[in-house]
Structure formats: C-alpha cells, structure tokens
Amino acid sequence: MNYTEAVDYIFGHTNYEIVPRVPHTQENYDLRRVFAVLERLDNPHLKAKSLHIAGTNGKGSTSAILASALTASGYKTGLYTSPHLHTMRERFAVDGCMIGERDVADITTRIKPEIEAVDQEARYGCLTVFEILTILGFTWFAGKKCEFQVMEVGMGGKFDATNVILPEVCLLTSINYDHMEVLGNTLTKIAAEKCGIIKSGCITITHPQFEEVEKVILEVCHEKDARLIRVGKDVTVASLRHDFNHQEIEVKGRLDDYKISIPLLGKYQGDNVAAAIASLEVLIEKGYPVPKESIIQGMADVKFPGRMHILSRRPLIVVDGGHNPGAVRGVVESLRQYFNPARAILVIGTSSDKDISGIVSELTSVFDVVIATRAHNPRSASPESLVQEFARHGINAGTAADIPQALAEARKLATDRDLICVMGSMFIAGEAIACLEDISNYK
Secondary structure, eight states, X not given: OOHHHHHHHHTTSOOXXXXXXXXXXXXXXXXXXXXXXXXXXXXXXXXXXXXEEEOSBSHHHHHHHHHXXXXXXXXXXXXXXXXXXXXXXXXXXXXXXXOOHHHHHHHHHHHHHHHHHHHHHTSSOOOOHHHHHHHHHHHHHHHTTOSEEEEEOSSSSTTOTTTTSOOSEEEEOBOOSOOHHHHOSSHHHHHHHHGGGOOTTOEEEEOOOOHHHHHHHHHHHHHHTOOEEEBTTTBEEEEEEEOSSOEEEEEEOSSOEEEEEESOOOTTHHHHHHHHHHHHHHHHHTTOOOOHHHHHHHHHTOOOTTSSEEEEEXXXXXXXXXXXXXXXXXXHHHHHHHOOOSOEEEEEOOBTTSOHHHHHHTTTTTOSEEEEOOOSSTTBOOHHHHHHHHHTTTOOXXXXXXXXXXXXXXXXXXXXXXXXXEESOHHHHHHHHHHHTTOOOOO
C-alpha cells in the first residue's frame, strides 16, 4: 500500500482522539491484543532500552528533552509522542527526524495482516488507532536499530498501549485533573491510573505533586519495590534568566550540577528539565555513558513546537496546546513572568470533554479581549459554550467560526505592543501554527 492508503487504513479504526472515550478498564483497553500483535512481529518493543513517561502535563516536553540528550550522547534514540500538530508522522522520530511516508506505508503493510489476525480472533477486542500507531512506532524503532526509545503515554498509564515495555526508568510528570470521564474524578483515582506504568524494581522519577498524588506514588513504589527520586527534594531546579528565544535553568542533580539553556519557554519547563536530568543520571548509574556536555548540548538543541510557541513578535503571538486547568495555569504564570504587553488578547478553543469551567476560571484576570473559536475536530466545544462560560465571569467574549477568522480578528485589534495568546487544545495550536506559518494541511 502507499502512504495515503496506510493512513486511511490506520485511521479507519476506532479513534478515541476524535470520538468520546470509554471507561478506562481492561475490557475496553485490553493490552493483551497489543501484546498478541507484537508477539507475531517478534516483539519489536523489547529491542531497545526504554524510558516511559506518564503524567497530565509536561510529559511530551520531558520526552523530547530526554530523547534530545540521548541523541547528543551518541545513542540512536526513538521518540514516540502524541497527539500531533499537523501530520501523524510527527509522533515518531529517530534522532530528531520524523518518520518518512515510505516507512509508514511499508510498516503498515507489514503489520496489517497481524493486526487483522488478532482482530478476527476477537479474543480481546479490536485494536484502536492509538494501539496501531504504537505498534508501528515500536516496529520502526526496531528496524532503525534504536538503542533507546522514549515512550510518552497517550492517556492514563495502566491500560495505555505503551505499557507493554520493561523500562529502565519510569517518569511521572505533574498529575492533575484531566480525562476524568475515563480515568476517574479524583486525583487519587487519576494518579492510580498513571502509576500503572511503574514496574517491579523500576526506578521512578516524579515531579512535585499534590499531597494526595504523592501518597499514591509512594504507596505504589513501596508495593513494587521501586526506588523513588523526587524533583524538588532529591533533585532541585532554579530559573536563572530568559528571553524570547530560550531560558537558562540551573539543576542540582544527585551526581552533578548543570546549567542548561533550553529553547522551550514556560516556567514549568524547569521541572521537565530536572526530571529528565534525574532520569539520565539513573542511566549513568546503570553504566550507560551520558556525558554532562552531551546533556547540556542535547537540551540546547531540543525542538517541541506548540508549547509557549512564539509565532510573531509584532504583535507578539504565543501559541500553547494547554487543555486543562493545570496546564492553563502554567501558561498564565509564564505569560506574566515573560511578557508585559499593553493589552492581552485571547483566542481560545477547547474540546467538549474538557473542564471548560476550570479552564476559563484560570483566564479571567489576564485578558482584555477574548475570541472563542473551534478546531476542525468532532470533539470541539462550540464557541457559544465558551462565550457562556466567560459571561458567568462578567466577560463579554466574541466568536469566530475558525482559527483563520479568529486570528484575523485578533490581529486587526492588536497593536505592535499587544499580546495574542492562542490556546485551549493541541488541535487549536496545530491549526494556528499551520495558519501563521502557511503549513498546508496534510496527514
């Protein structure tokens, strides 16, 4: 099959990124069907050493930071993240280069018979889009002879398709409220799902967490005899300085101290960098050479768009894919820390299954003008529902049919001294970047 046929085949399966998700139970997310396909493919997921990252916010950035440092250290490194901004090929990279169309076509041709054989047996239910993409990633990384693979969890952890690996390190980024309809409506339940990635004896790194989350992590680590290393206690981080292009961060690790210059903005990136360094120091203790100079260089070279992403200077346009109250709070704090605009204009669109009330409540004291819009995605909330939520806070928001119209209106209102922030979902971020950077729509 060719690339278009491969994409059509993959996305012809159930896709929980565009349709409502079902409860996070083994009945609905049965990893045995993923294991079954991988076994038929000679277990490609076990060919490389793995690092596994779960959490609510920051796991994508942390994964990209880790992968970049490992590549700079001389290891062929695969990176698997989700969702994508423009093309699903962005989800797969080896040493910073995303997968090519020919490889997608060839690998899909190879794995299709095994997927269909497992689906036809129907012992564990049919594979989903994310599960197929995960299998594709493992297969590509194995074919490229990757020495390491950095795997970001799609959602949750316990029943996530990535949770078939035996990692060298487990890493838990900030855990907060998100996907409550699937993972549970308390932080304790959500944390229990995320902690499902912790394997027996596996060293685990964690961001600073809410008290009830940390309690769950400590209990699971004790139960699994997994050593826990905590950012903020065992590894510390301090912000030094920043400009529009990068920020400088100082990390005091367990083995060394590091001054990092990273081209990813956002106050929250400090914890991501510290957690990545903590993970790399674990690899060093396990005997993998990871030079300090390579860590510094790799982090200076990292690329991960859609997070505090500056697309224009006059007016200043910042795009961020934050889509839950915790992520939005981090963006708001960073906007206050980095910029001092004359006026702040918000362009926002969210998914209908998100905590819209919580998101809006984080934004009410920041922006002078609000324009509500929607992405071209079936899960998108209507602009009118956002307008109603802002009205509850006494804010009269406008609407736009889509991102191009919203950006046109915002730019018409803005002077060179103003800030336009586009946020609310990765779908919105992707469409804004495509619009402003003139990226054609492609799969």
